[in-house]
Amino acid sequence: MSTNYRVIGTRPIRHDGADKVTGRALYGADINLAGMLHGYVLRSPHAHAIIKRIDTAKARALDGVKAVVTAADFPVTPDRIVDLGEGETPLSCIRGNVLASGKVLYRGHAVAAVAAINTHIAEEAVKLIEVEYEVLPAVLTAPEAMAEGASILHDTLKTKELGEQTGRVSNVAEHFRHTMGDVAKGFADATVIVERTFDTATVHQGYIEPHNATALWNNDGRVHVWCSTQGSFVVRDTIACVLDLPVSQVKVTPMEIGGGFGGKIPVYLEPVAALLSKMSGRPVKIVMSRKDVFEGSGPTPGSHTRVKMGVNAEGKITAAEATLAFEAGAYPGAMVGPAAMTVFAAYDVANVTIDGYDVVVNKPSTAAYRAPGAPNAAFATEQVVDEIAEKLGMDPIDLRLKNAAKEGTRRADGPKFRKIGCVEVLQAMKASEHYRSELGGPNRGRGVAVGFWFNVGLPSSVTISVNADGTVNLVEGSTDIGGTRTSIAMQAAEVLGITAEQVRPTVVDTDSVGFTGVTGGSRTTFATGMAAYEAAQDVVRQMKERAAKIWETTADAVALDAGVFSHEGKQFTFAELAEKLGSTGGPVVGRGAVNPRGAGGSFAGVVVDVEVDPETGKTTILRFTSVQDAGKAIHPSYVEGQMQGGSVQGIGWALNEEYYMNTEGTMTNSSLLDYRMPTALDLPMIETIIVEVPNPSHPFGVRGVGEANIVPPTPAIANALYRALGGGVRLTRLPMNPPAVMRAVWSKAN
Amino acid sequence: MPGKIHVNTTINGEATEFLCEPRQTLLECLRDTLNLTGTKEGCGDGNCGSCTVVMDGRIVTSCLVLGVEAAGARIDTIEGMARGNQLHPLQQSFLEHAALQCGICTPGFLLAARELLENEPDPSEERIRWFLANNLCRCTGYDKIVRAVQDAAKQMREAKA
Numbered sequence: 001m002s003t004n005y006r007v008i009g010t011r012p013i014r015h016d017g018a019d020k021v022t023g024r025a026l027y028g029a030d031i032n033l034a035g036m037l038h039g040y041v042l043r044s045p046h047a048h049a050i051i052k053r054i055d056t057a058k059a060r061a062l063d064g065v066k067a068v069v070t071a072a073d074f075p076v077t078p079d080r081i082v083d084l085g086e087g088e089t090p091l092s093c094i095r096g097n098v099l100a101s102g103k104v105l106y107r108g109h110a111v112a113a114v115a116a117i118n119t120h121i122a123e124e125a126v127k128l129i130e131v132e133y134e135v136l137p138a139v140l141t142a143p144e145a146m147a148e149g150a151s152i153l154h155d156t157l158k159t160k161e162l163g164e165q166t167g168r169v170s171n172v173a174e175h176f177r178h179t180m181g182d183v184a185k186g187f188a189d190a191t192v193i194v195e196r197t198f199d200t201a202t203v204h205q206g207y208i209e210p211h212n213a214t215a216l217w218n219n220d221g222r223v224h225v226w227c228s229t230q231g232s233f234v235v236r237d238t239i240a241c242v243l244d245l246p247v248s249q250v251k252v253t254p255m256e257i258g259g260g261f262g263g264k265i266p267v268y269l270e271p272v273a274a275l276l277s278k279m280s281g282r283p284v285k286i287v288m289s290r291k292d293v294f295e296g297s298g299p300t301p302g303s304h305t306r307v308k309m310g311v312n313a314e315g316k317i318t319a320a321e322a323t324l325a326f327e328a329g330a331y332p333g334a335m336v337g338p339a340a341m342t343v344f345a346a347y348d349v350a351n352v353t354i355d356g357y358d359v360v361v362n363k364p365s366t367a368a369y370r371a372p373g374a375p376n377a378a379f380a381t382e383q384v385v386d387e388i389a390e391k392l393g394m395d396p397i398d399l400r401l402k403n404a405a406k407e408g409t410r411r412a413d414g415p416k417f418r419k420i421g422c423v424e425v426l427q428a429m430k431a432s433e434h435y436r437s438e439l440g441g442p443n444r445g446r447g448v449a450v451g452f453w454f455n456v457g458l459p460s461s462v463t464i465s466v467n468a469d470g471t472v473n474l475v476e477g478s479t480d481i482g483g484t485r486t487s488i489a490m491q492a493a494e495v496l497g498i499t500a501e502q503v504r505p506t507v508v509d510t511d512s513v514g515f516t517g518v519t520g521g522s523r524t525t526f527a528t529g530m531a532a533y534e535a536a537q538d539v540v541r542q543m544k545e546r547a548a549k550i551w552e553t554t555a556d557a558v559a560l561d562a563g564v565f566s567h568e569g570k571q572f573t574f575a576e577l578a579e580k581l582g583s584t585g586g587p588v589v590g591r592g593a594v595n596p597r598g599a600g601g602s603f604a605g606v607v608v609d610v611e612v613d614p615e616t617g618k619t620t621i622l623r624f625t626s627v628q629d630a631g632k633a634i635h636p637s638y639v640e641g642q643m644q645g646g647s648v649q650g651i652g653w654a655l656n657e658e659y660y661m662n663t664e665g666t667m668t669n670s671s672l673l674d675y676r677m678p679t680a681l682d683l684p685m686i687e688t689i690i691v692e693v694p695n696p697s698h699p700f701g702v703r704g705v706g707e708a709n710i711v712p713p714t715p716a717i718a719n720a721l722y723r724a725l726g727g728g729v730r731l732t733r734l735p736m737n738p739p740a741v742m743r744a745v746w747s748k749a750n
Numbered sequence: 751m752p753g754k755i756h757v758n759t760t761i762n763g764e765a766t767e768f769l770c771e772p773r774q775t776l777l778e779c780l781r782d783t784l785n786l787t788g789t790k791e792g793c794g795d796g797n798c799g800s801c802t803v804v805m806d807g808r809i810v811t812s813c814l815v816l817g818v819e820a821a822g823a824r825i826d827t828i829e830g831m832a833r834g835n836q837l838h839p840l841q842q843s844f845l846e847h848a849a850l851q852c853g854i855c856t857p858g859f860l861l862a863a864r865e866l867l868e869n870e871p872d873p874s875e876e877r878i879r880w881f882l883a884n885n886l887c888r889c890t891g892y893d894k895i896v897r898a899v900q901d902a903a904k905q906m907r908e909a910k911a
């Protein structure tokens with residue numbers, strides 16, 4: 001394939017655009033079925049308690065109530081380990097998080113649910129459910145939970161220590177270690193060593209659409225679920241596991257989704273709605289309130305990180321060491337593994353030790369959030385690197401360039417990098433007009449940082465059928481959160497030699513397309529795009545056979561160039577040949593089913609200028625540039641959009657966002673007024689520089705772009721704040737909100 | 751249980767009547783009773799702007815308005831923004847500038863932006879950001895939204911001239 005693309009790299013209007021600007025697009029909460037009931041979930045008022053008794057009699061007796069469900073209504077099956085695409089998890093943990101059984105483990109933990117003829121009655125009924133709790137002490141941070149004598153969340157959770165089961169019951173689910181080389185020797189060779197600890201608070205993905213699920217348990221025993229999810233097949237498989245059904249009995253229709261960022265991979269409401277439907281014989285819809293979203297869905301872990309790095313006089317990093325303790329929330333599975341994979345990924349270091357701790361605490365069970373774990377880790381590493389650059393008197397980008405990971409660099413967790421764009425991203429940052437511009441004025445500072453996300457492959461399926469008018473219908477299973485219908489359709493259009501508009505992409509339910517993994521891990525344009533590429537190649541092969549039949553030659557002798565099939569001077573456009581399918585053997589349907597390796601990690605960098613108000617501690621972002629390696633940008637506008645969106649989530653994480661927990665474990669800011677995400681007024685334009693270092697594992701060179709962009713903003717802003725405050729004091733805890741900045745100002749004054 | 755109240759109102763220029771309980775919000779009535787689901791619910795307490803509608807010429811968050819308050823009022827929702835087959839310049843501009851990713855915030859932004867441009871045809875970037883600060887978008891970082899509004903404003907001015 002030549003690199004003179006006709007479709008790739010252009011900016012067509014997205015296929016679902018008209019639906020989405022007219023209000024016609026149907027999101028999960030927009031569904032309204034005949035006879036539909038409305039559900040409401042009772043949530044725990046305590047962060048940690050034993051459930052002694054649940055009495056639902058009064059709720060059941062309320063007029064308009066049709067069904068009440070608790071964990072006792074789940075089928076009884078032995079516990080087992082399941083892998084639903086997000087790693088191995090005990091089924092008991094998935095079920096336990098859907099509806100608490102025996103114990104509640106966080107404030108907001110679902111305990112029971114009601115279906116009634118409207119939401120108001122369901123809500124009233126929930127208040128009539130009597131639950132007797134025996135309140136237990138709550139542990140809210142990793143250090144508390146790891147302390148001797150800490151209150152234990154799970155008396156069956158035994159610590160896995162460096163790969164071995166210890167049999168010791170604690171809140172530490174796992175302690176793992178990656179090592180490479182000899183760190184002691186590496187530090188002995190260093191002339192400058194910097195070691196610091198960093199903390200980050202629990203934050204939420206903040207998607208604007210709350211979780212929702214509608215279920216119909218039909219009379220033939222099949223369960224049909226409509227919901228907003230990043231992965232319809234994961235929802236199908238999870239419901240099947242939780243309710244002990246064969247997957248063939250469950251059909252999931254993914255509705256339009258109002259943001260996810262990783263938070264709409266887990267399943268919360270779907271099995272509950274299904275059980276309520278089974279009991280009532282009617283469809284049941286449940287929608288979370290915003291408070292439920294904060295308290296009852298999965299935020300990202302709070303984290304506690306120690307990073308130590310040493311460099312020699314030439315500025316070569318000789319050793320790096322990290323200890324990462326992450327708060328998983330109520331069930332094991334904090335994203336500490338990815339944090340360990342990414343913490344030093346930008347650097348070529350021979351001697352490395354990384355220790356990770358996955359710690360359960362009495363907070364909501366955490367979920368993925370855009371490059372999960374990586375921003376927490378980068379907040380530490382990238383500040384330490386900045387401090388080293390200062391001590392050496394080196395430009396912070398030059399120090400990074402000197403140590404940047406390249407093709408062949410080995411990471412401490414094992415893999416060797418294939419072709420990557422770390423150097424190219426750093427060079428683009430250095431060459432940017434922004435970095436070379438003057439930043440005058442008092443209380444101002446500039447910071448830089450880089451970050452890495454490895455991206456994933458996972459299975460995807462696509463079919464393409466050819467219409468007689470020369471257009472094609474493309475059927476896929478990846479929910480479209482940010483324009484992926486179009487980035488996938490464009491890849492098919494490129495192969496077929498037709499326009500993006502001539503491909504009509506549709507996202508369908510789990511009965512109607514082959515298995516497709518989640519829209520996550522920055523994989524959709526990469527992997528589903530690859531499935532579309534394969535399906536389009538299949539169409540081309542069949543179309544060539546048809547042309548060959550008409551021209552009485554072999555398919556090999558037919559050429560396709562820019563949408564024209566030809567052989568010895570004879571020609572058909574794609575549309576002309578499409579018209580003849582009926583008379584040459586019938587419809588043409590191409591299929592692509594892939595499970596690709598080599599997702600090709602993406603590096604991102606930030607240059608940011610801030611100004612601090614020393615009276616109030618308020619930080620203003622003056623200028624922000626996001627740089628990212630996209631491999632090949634299929635639709636540059638949506639690549640820029642990912643970079644801008646990730647950047648602004650990073651800005652919110654850096655400056656404002658935090659779960660304020662009181663000592664009882666109640667989040668005291670569980671509204672969008674008090675959990676303050678950036679508004680249009682808080683921000684400048686977000687400048688973008690797309691770097692393209694093609695991914696050799698993708699036919700067009702695509703690397704996923706959804707995630708790496710959120711990794712560098714927090715440390716880049718921290719580094720900028722350090723300079724804006726005149727040096728001497730570093731902000732080592734997120735968020736760096738006005739009180740934190742004022743504390744830094746005062747600590748300097750003293 | 752109190753009985754339902756009969757409400758006579760005008761929605762997108764059409765006389766409309768519906769029944770509602772006193773406790774139901776306008777947002778609930780639009781979405782659940784009238785099936786106008788283009789108006790979205792992000793928070794239910796006035797802090798995200800995704801339920802924005804225009805009521806008697808002013809933008810309101812319909813989750814903070816009661817259904818009964820619609821009586822005698824003129825309500826405009828996203829469903830009435832396009833003129834027949836013709837998208838409003840703001841709708842077209844949002845598409846051309848890729849100013850939506852998931853799109854859940856889009857109806858609210860479009861109505862708020864239309865309100866701004868009807869009153870101020872040539873707003874500064876700062877003014878656009880100020881006016882749209884009631885509407886949260888978590889996907890775009892607002893950059894492309896602001897640009898789409900700027901471009902639509904320009905086109906609307908040129909169309910008038």
Ligand code: FES
Pocket residue numbers: 790791792793794795796797798799800801802811812813814
């Ligand atoms: S739903 Fe009305 S402002 Fe959020």
Ligand code: FES
Pocket residue numbers: 208258259849850851852853854855856886887888889890
């Ligand atoms: S486009 Fe998703 S919230 Fe704005």
